[in-house]
Amino acid sequence: MNDCDETNGFLEPSLVETTLEEHTLPGISEGEIIVIRSTRRKKNISAYRQGGRIVVSIPARMSKADERAMVPEMVAKIRAQEAAATMSEENLSRRVGELLSELAPEITARPMSVNWRAMRERWGSCTGIDRSIRISDRLKGAPEYVLDYVLFHEAIHLQFFDHGPEFKALLARFPEEEIAEAYLSGYEAAENALAAPEALKKLLNKGA
Numbered sequence: 001m002n003d004c005d006e007t008n009g010f011l012e013p014s015l016v017e018t019t020l021e022e023h024t025l026p027g028i029s030e031g032e033i034i035v036i037r038s039t040r041r042k043k044n045i046s047a048y049r050q051g052g053r054i055v056v057s058i059p060a061r062m063s064k065a066d067e068r069a070m071v072p073e074m075v076a077k078i079r080a081q082e083a084a085a086t087m088s089e090e091n092l093s094r095r096v097g098e099l100l101s102e103l104a105p106e107i108t109a110r111p112m113s114v115n116w117r118a119m120r121e122r123w124g125s126c127t128g129i130d131r132s133i134r135i136s137d138r139l140k141g142a143p144e145y146v147l148d149y150v151l152f153h154e155a156i157h158l159q160f161f162d163h164g165p166e167f168k169a170l171l172a173r174f175p176e177e178e179i180a181e182a183y184l185s186g187y188e189a190a191e192n193a194l195a196a197p198e199a200l201k202k203l204l205n206k207g208a
């Protein structure tokens with residue numbers, strides 16, 4: 001039997017569909033929620049974070065009506081768990097200040113805001129004009145030194161907009177630069193391997 005459960009990491013196209021209509025949940029970006037109908041699953045529903053997405057696995061036979069009721073509930077549950085384990089935006093801001101004072105005291109600028117943002121292509125971004133920093137919510141479960149490293153990177157951009165020699169010299173002061181880079185590369189490699197890009201691309205373009 002050609003049965004494919006999500007546990008093996010593959011998103012088999014025939015079992016995968018985006019079922020959430022765009023207006024079902026506020027604050028959800030396109031492609032953020034993936035619903036997998038699993039023929040192996042009899043009644044349990046599970047949800048987990050994979051990269052920037054929330055994957056909800058439901059039994060193949062579940063009705064559309066039940067799905068519409070259950071999926072938002074599961075998404076809310078994941079969000080609540082993450083919120084409980086996640087650094088608040090206020091603390092992110094404070095942390096940027098600490099990192100700059102400690103590692104780059106010559107930079108006196110401080111961000112106006114530091115926000116979590118659903119970003120799948122980048123780890124962080126900094127806008128000089130309004131001194132705002134955004135951090136990818138893929139880092140919500142990352143080790144402290146990795147989050148610190150990305151925060152520090154974006155904080156240096158408050159002063160240096162490109163990745164020139166001055167930028168690099170400052171960034172090199174971060175004590176765990178190499179291991180943080182290794183974590184981020186490993187994360188991206190795993191995400192690419194698990195995401196089955198062709199299947200996913202097809203899926204995300206379906207409604208377009």
Ligand SMILES: [Zn+2]
Pocket residue numbers: 153157163
């Ligand atoms: Zn940068």
